[in-house]
Amino acid sequence: xxxxxxxxxxxxxxxxxxxxxxxxxxxxxxxxxxxxxxxxxxxxxxxxxxxxxxxxxxxxxxxxxxxxxxxxxxxxxxxxxxxxxxxxxxxxxxxxxxxxxxxxxxxxxxxxxxxxxxxxxxxxxxxxxxxxxxxxxxx
Numbered sequence: 106x107x108x109x110x111x112x113x114x115x116x117x118x119x120x121x122x123x124x125x126x127x128x129x130x131x132x133x134x135x136x137x138x139x140x141x142x143x144x145x146x147x148x149x150x151x152x153x154x155x156x157x158x159x160x161x162x163x164x165x166x167x168x169x170x171x172x173x174x175x176x177x178x179x180x181x182x183x184x185x186x187x188x189x190x191x192x193x194x195x196x197x198x199x200x201x202x203x204x205x206x207x208x209x210x211x212x213x214x215x216x217x218x219x220x221x222x223x224x225x226x227x228x229x230x231x232x233x234x235x236x237x238x239x240x241x242x243x244x
Contacts, residue, residue, distance in 0.1 A: 111173065113173075114171045116169060117167075118158065118164075124154075125172065126147065138242075146237050148216060149216060149237075152216050153183070153185045153233050153235065157185050157233075162187045169187075178243075179239050179240065180239070180240060185234075186228075186232045199215070201215070
């Protein structure tokens with residue numbers, strides 16, 4: 106099962122996170138999705154899109170978030186792109202450090218890296234790619 110790359114785009118409004126939630130649900134419902142992978146994919150993707158809307162595009166409704174995805178054999182691939190200024194993804198504070206435990210923000214990148222099998226940032230942090238392996242049951 107390899108599909109060609111699919112793409113969505115939407116304006117930078119927090120309520121558009123629901124678009125990604127629906128997409129993940131549609132993928133789960135339409136494929137032999139491993140139920141134990143669902144939470145990881147959903148959380149990592151909502152964090153990625155939330156970061157693109159709030160931190161990348163800074164809630165500028167004129168800017169878009171682009172989400173590309175592909176179902177690959179047993180894997181699921183996503184690429185999220187924003188139109189913001191980027192960020193230093195190499196030096197994101199560790200949310201598990203004692204001085205950061207009480208902070209209400211700063212866990213998105215950590216969660217994306219922990220919950221996906223591969224998580225890479227490019228284009229000065231404007232693009233994040235995540236791969237989830239073994240999401241689909243093998244025929």
